[in-house]
Amino acid sequence: MKLVNTSVKRPVGVIMIVLAIIALGVISLRSLAVDLFPKIDLPIAVIATSYDDAAPQEVENLISRPIENAISSVEGVDTIQSQSQSGSSLVVMMFNNGVDLDQALLDVRERVDQVKGFLPQNAAEPNIMRFNPEQMPVMWVSITGKDASALTQIAEDQVVPYFERQGGVASVTVEGAKTREIQLILDEAKMQQYGLNPQAITQALNSQNQSSSVGTVERGDKDLQLRVTGTFDSIDDIGKTIIQTQNGATIHVEDVVEVHDTYKESNGLTLVNGSESIVLSIMKKTDGNTVDVASNIKDAMSELNGQLSEDVDLGVVIDTSEFIEMSIDSVVKNILLGGIMSLIILLLFLKSIRATIVIGASIPIAIISTFTLMYFTGETLNILTLGGLALGLGMMVDSSIVILENIYSYRQRGYSLKESAIKGASELTPAVIASTTTTLVVFLPIVFVQGIASDLFTPLALAVAFSLIASLVVALTLVPMLSSKLLSKAMENHGRRYWFNNLLERIGSGYARILKWTLKHRKTTVAATIITIVGSLALTPLIGAEFMPEADQGQMEISVETATGTSLSHTEDIVEKVNDRLTDYEDYIETNYVSVGSSGAMGPMGGGGGNQASYMIQLIPASDRDKTTTDIVQEIDQRLQGIPGAEITVSASDAGMGMGDPIQIQLNGPEHEVLSDLAEEVVSEIQAVNGVYNPTTAASEGVPQMNIEINNEKAAMYGLTQDQILGQISLQFTGQLATQYREEGHEMDVTLLYPEDQRSTISDLQDLKVTTPTGAVIPLEEVSDFQEMQGPVSLLRQNQQPQMNITSDVVDRDLASVVSDIEDRLASMSIPENYSYSLGGQAEDMTESFTDLALALVFSIFLVYAVMAIQFENFLFPFIIMFSLPATVVGVMGGLFVTGLPLSIPGFIGIIMLAGIVVNNSIVLVDYINILRRRGMDRFEAIIEAGKSRLRPILMTTLTTILAMIPLGLALGEGAEMQQPLAVTIIFGLSVSSIFTLVLIPVVYTLFDDLTGKIVRRKKKEA
Known part of the structure; x- marks a missing residue:
């Protein structure tokens, strides 16, 4: 009351506060980070x-x-x-939700420090890091020109340092570069001669390629540093x-080697649109913004292109920010379109431009206030938070509509503009606060939701909550103030009939007839409702489910893979x-990289071998x-299979999210070989499942390898020891780093290598000469045996047990149905003892997220009931109102079935939000029935009168919410597929629920009223 009174009596103060909020909101909007999805916090560490x-x-x-x-x-x-793969080990630790990852990483480092002393001597230091799903390049930039070696130098000296100085850039990786190397090709005959x-x-090179300080001497009153260069x-x-030879002779290195100033042997090639190029992949900082980083890099490219020679060109290969910008633009357009449609509905109902402006303001x-709150809570502008704003758009005007209509009713009774504004707004303030609270409490159970569902749900929930809180404050302050100044002539008929009012009167008359019939046929109405709900639930198998909708x-x-070893x-x-x-x-391809x-490093594990x-x-x-x-x-895919x-x-x-493979079957057991055979069987089994696309497994992969078994006795x-023999084999076939050579600030390797024709065939291996400690030379086959076999590309383990994974995409079918068929196939297979399987990937994430969201839905419903019980100070009326919830199932299932969308996380979130939205209409209806009965009106007449008088505000609030969501429901623009299930559930769920509210709730009200009457009469008789 005091807030309303102050806002009406101090309009200048209200206007100044609004202007300050707008200014702060604009500043916040410019500072808000823009991204495709909310940040997903995964408690994962990598070693x-x-x-x-x-x-x-x-x-x-x-x-x-x-x-x-x-x-x-x-x-x-x-x-x-x-x-475990050739030359590298990757250990991934996944922690329980809620674990303090910083503390956990300290514990991990302590444990690794204890064991790293037992690792092989030539193994690198274990690198322990926090995994971030955003640790993927945000942009790829190509450097094209004639000379690849010159391009490499330009990239390393000019482009990379300049890019890394740009705002938000964490690192820049060079792919396809040529690395300069000084190769010393050994002449075995001359080496034996000397x-x-x-x-x-190696010892000679290192001893003559070093500089060091050797002390100081005094010179006058100064100390001179002594340095040997x-x-x-x-x-x-x-x-x-x-x-120095063993015979005491002095020779030069060039007497026994050929010195080549060349480049390291390339085991890869990088092509952009068919031309050989050097590609730079740009990583952003953890707190960096993809769009800002991409914009900074593009500006830097423009500056560098003007500084580089004409035959060198920088070009964008892949820019992930483009889809983000297009998606955000499409959501903003949908919000504007939805807002226009809502304002048109307001204009139709209010028949006044001034009244529409009052509410539309x-x-x-x-929205601007929401931006401010989002900034201070650290949220980003993404398609889900903006989708939440689009959802809240229609609901933002609900409170203002209720307040304005009550102000107008006081105005019709003869009160002045100021008195009408104060009394009308003050009278409904508790009801409006309770109604908004009912919608807000559905978001409280988010504390019980963990994992990806929480990361996606929380920002959307905050966006909706902020917008509703802001709209409530506006309804209680700005709307009464504007009403007291602008509505002197608003909504006056001047004796003319308004066509839309005529339409509403006809709709109201038809509704009254339907309502009278349902009140006289209560059992039929309830039975028809139950049958409709059960029928809609029968659509569940036809709808299916998926984790997240795919955005185009x-x-x-x-992926091209030739025979291993190719x-x-x-x-x-x-x-x-x-x-x-x-x-x-x-015509469809913009860039082909x-x-x-x-040569490349497109993923976290880098590129593959020469056969990939x-x-x-x-x-x-x-x-x-x-x-x-x-x-x-x-x-x-079909064209390339030939x-x-x-x-x-x-x-x-x-x-965007990097959610992994839709289907991942994890096979576990004691032996890698058995798992490989079992994986082949699983692949052939699931290939027949409709919807399974490109099932793959590492079981069929194998590297041809020559096992060298050293005979320790010989x-x-x-x-000789095994280490000595291994060192000489490694030198022969991979070379040995001798020293480093520095030129113009660049350091390059000086590598000892045998001629290529001595290290390319099996006979070269068998004829390899091993030098004994006494100086004698023997062939390698004298002390070892050779066995050719297929070795694995990589070995997987989970929870200290061997594992083999089978992955697959899903097309033309929902994920849940495919998973169900795969589980049936796997259940029919004969799995050896001590071996097991489990489903991971998106299928596992979907099951966990749906379970968490179902729990949140149950708590949301309970909280909605609790809020209404407090509002009515009665346990019965809230229970009557809750009967509008089951009817929501009809709209949700019907909407998903009609649109062909499976149930997903956004759709499930829409269901939770409906729990707080659909009861509002029932609250309005039941509350007014009680008011009329307290005035002495008969129950039947009170229900009919309440239905007719509340039909208008119910239609108004429902239509504004629904029409504001229609652009999102139609998935207009890039990335709109992510919000479409949310919009569809809201549109159809609220539409159908509103119809049932107007028809079913009055019937349920009479049934419970009769039951209450019987109980009261029985107690009187017993008394």
């Missing part, structure tokens, strides 16, 4: 270790397993997964390095064939093409 040239088996036994054992007892660990070995050359000044100095002020982001990936040149030939077949889709071999190629393709915007990304993916000699997989990529006879 990465490299172990050069080690096979997966050695990596697993010597690195992965000791680390697993050390960290298995860390408090809060839910799952430990490890991936009695030298590679270790002697002996680093190489030129490449000629490397060749002139002096070596609450929309922009509430226009990005796709092509040379890089052969893989390049396959890539050429793929490129030829992609020319038919040039392919990494052949291991990875495409990243950016399509033109969805609005500019007549096919969806899924359609194009399936067409290209290429012989390679396994080619085409899939749409998710550039080796000991020659005075």
